[in-house]
Amino acid sequence: MNNNDLHENIREQSYDPNAVGRVRYDKATGKFRFTTEPPAVGSSEVIHEAAQEGFAAEANPSGLPTLEQLYGRGCVFEKDNLRNKCVAFLALGSVGAALTEKFAREGLGRFILVDYDRVEPHNLSRHLAGIEDIGRLKTDVVEDAILRKNPLAQIEKYPVNILDNHNLIAEIIAKADLVFCAPDNTDCRYVVASLAEKAEKTVIYGWATTRAEGVDVFIQRPGEACYGCVAAAGLITKEEITNEASARESGVIPAYTSAADADAIVQVGLPSDIDPMINLMVKLGLTELTRGEEDSGIEGLGEELRADNFFIWANRRTQHYLGYSPFTAPQDGPTILRWYGCTIPRIPTCGLCAEIHR
Numbered sequence: 001m002n003n004n005d006l007h008e009n010i011r012e013q014s015y016d017p018n019a020v021g022r023v024r025y026d027k028a029t030g031k032f033r034f035t036t037e038p039p040a041v042g043s044s045e046v047i048h049e050a051a052q053e054g055f056a057a058e059a060n061p062s063g064l065p066t067l068e069q070l071y072g073r074g075c076v077f078e079k080d081n082l083r084n085k086c087v088a089f090l091a092l093g094s095v096g097a098a099l100t101e102k103f104a105r106e107g108l109g110r111f112i113l114v115d116y117d118r119v120e121p122h123n124l125s126r127h128l129a130g131i132e133d134i135g136r137l138k139t140d141v142v143e144d145a146i147l148r149k150n151p152l153a154q155i156e157k158y159p160v161n162i163l164d165n166h167n168l169i170a171e172i173i174a175k176a177d178l179v180f181c182a183p184d185n186t187d188c189r190y191v192v193a194s195l196a197e198k199a200e201k202t203v204i205y206g207w208a209t210t211r212a213e214g215v216d217v218f219i220q221r222p223g224e225a226c227y228g229c230v231a232a233a234g235l236i237t238k239e240e241i242t243n244e245a246s247a248r249e250s251g252v253i254p255a256y257t258s259a260a261d262a263d264a265i266v267q268v269g270l271p272s273d274i275d276p277m278i279n280l281m282v283k284l285g286l287t288e289l290t291r292g293e294e295d296s297g298i299e300g301l302g303e304e305l306r307a308d309n310f311f312i313w314a315n316r317r318t319q320h321y322l323g324y325s326p327f328t329a330p331q332d333g334p335t336i337l338r339w340y341g342c343t344i345p346r347i348p349t350c351g352l353c354a355e356i357h358r
């Protein structure tokens, strides 16, 4: 079975976002099949049930940690300042999914997960999903990953397309303390930027340039520059294309492009190339969520990070970053493997925020 057959096979059987169950590989037929077999030990359903039992009963028959063991002094989540915070993760690709898992480890209590996509074989190298997750909804895979770290986390899942569900996304943004937006297309970012601007909520975006030679992180704070301002400043160019279907949908790959040509346009960077972006997004998120707290564990960092709103990281001195100084002979202009921050101002002619406030 070649890769295309494999994708077709998975899509055919599992594209219904409302289907309950998962897709498993059947060795006998060499095909993927949809199954509603009971969840395996270690899956979110089993962990959730066991956790409810364990936390309700003193005897804790589940063997899982108790509330006190999770959140008490010197315990798993010693700092429980994120326990009552709610964060929305809009798109659960390699960046969005990794962010949820990091925040589960930081002790975040409430997660809202939005992504209509399922795991495909080409996702595995960069995504937290494993081989056994192929065909599963990313919302389900990520839920499992969160509950493995914190079985008490509250999780809302929406396997829907951001572009088709503006009202729902507006409701989600309204109830979140913070929004992460890491989809693989710019249209979704415009939708989220516009809804967050109206709701006066903070959004943190991250994206990679071609072949992940570099990454950009942008934070849209209420009253400051929005994603539209970044675009108007000409800072969104040469974006990495990781998904043919979504690139065709947004017009980045024109409809007349053949499958072979499209294949050459889709270029994915190394897993390690996106790690710096994930790390900075987590730090920015923590500073926003713990603002004003004296004992947050990251005191002082907020001031540093709040001085800027746009951050650039180059992985290699190629293409856009050819002009960068060598890493080993620095101090003269930007080099690879270091963060550079700058401040994008509000642009009075921005088609997004200026329009909204007119």
Ligand SMILES: [Zn+2]
Pocket: 225, 226, 227, 228, 229, 230, 346, 347, 350, 351, 352, 353, 354
């Ligand atoms: Zn703007």
